[in-house]
Amino acid sequence: MGETDKKAEENYLVFEAGGYPLAIRISQVRKVLTAADQDPNLEKIDLGKILHCPLPNPAFGLELVVKNRIKSVLVNRVEPIKDLRLAVWLSFPELMRRKNNRLIEGFFFDGARMISLINFELADN
Amino acid sequence: MTADTLREMSTDQEPKIRLLVFSIGDRKVAISLDYMVKILEKAELFKIPLAGREFKGIIYYNELAVPVLDWEFLTGKKLSGKNLLLLEHEQEMLALEIDERARVEEHPLMDLTGAEGFWVDMAPEKGLFALNVKKLFQSLKKNGV
Numbered sequence: 001m002g003e004t005d006k007k008a009e010e011n012y013l014v015f016e017a018g019g020y021p022l023a024i025r026i027s028q029v030r031k032v033l034t035a036a037d038q039d040p041n042l043e044k045i046d047l048g049k050i051l052h053c054p055l056p057n058p059a060f061g062l063e064l065v066v067k068n069r070i071k072s073v074l075v076n077r078v079e080p081i082k083d084l085r086l087a088v089w090l091s092f093p094e095l096m097r098r099k100n101n102r103l104i105e106g107f108f109f110d111g112a113r114m115i116s117l118i119n120f121e122l123a124d125n
Numbered sequence: 126m127t128a129d130t131l132r133e134m135s136t137d138q139e140p141k142i143r144l145l146v147f148s149i150g151d152r153k154v155a156i157s158l159d160y161m162v163k164i165l166e167k168a169e170l171f172k173i174p175l176a177g178r179e180f181k182g183i184i185y186y187n188e189l190a191v192p193v194l195d196w197e198f199l200t201g202k203k204l205s206g207k208n209l210l211l212l213e214h215e216q217e218m219l220a221l222e223i224d225e226r227a228r229v230e231e232h233p234l235m236d237l238t239g240a241e242g243f244w245v246d247m248a249p250e251k252g253l254f255a256l257n258v259k260k261l262f263q264s265l266k267k268n269g270v
Binding site: 018019020022051052053088090091092093094095096098100101104106107109113114116 | 177180183189219262265
């Protein structure tokens, strides 16, 4: 099975954080909530800090399963669950690969947007 | 055979190198055609998170995400051009923003890969510098993991 097929067989939640369109595998998402409804007891992932960009007024919270633990992350906008089979899968360029961007697996290009596929399991911490 | 004819033959046989020459800011840049893939007149630049200071973002080209170099990394200045020059080295691609007046020139053969830095002085009085593309790719890869 090719890399393109592997990426296409799953559904993704597309969301926006700091102005960037991002996607995450549905299998890694437990809940989508408003920011106000987030469980304050969960361990938080600071996406603004990870992406080095401000996240003004995040409206939504995601509960994610990361390395078998439930963590929450605030994001600006959430889109309906997407089947990205028609988008072109683009591998992350090796020339740009750095330690801090390992969590970006590659991109879905739908003709208008470059949606970065994020995998928090690959993040440094 | 006259001396003039011999001189002409000698000139004709002088090894030459073909370079793409373009301007970026106040600098004229020459690049060996060996690395050149294509010049794109229109390509949308996409900003991506954690791209690194060496890059402005990526473009879509032929089912690939191709990084676009930020000239500030090489020149210390914020520079941009309307067209994109696609380069390839060891199966990696890189795009450089260039102006619209790029042209091919022939110059006497010189080593463009042995320089210590990224730039080789070709005719400093004319502001012409050759970019050591091999070193640029190596440096960008070395900065990685």
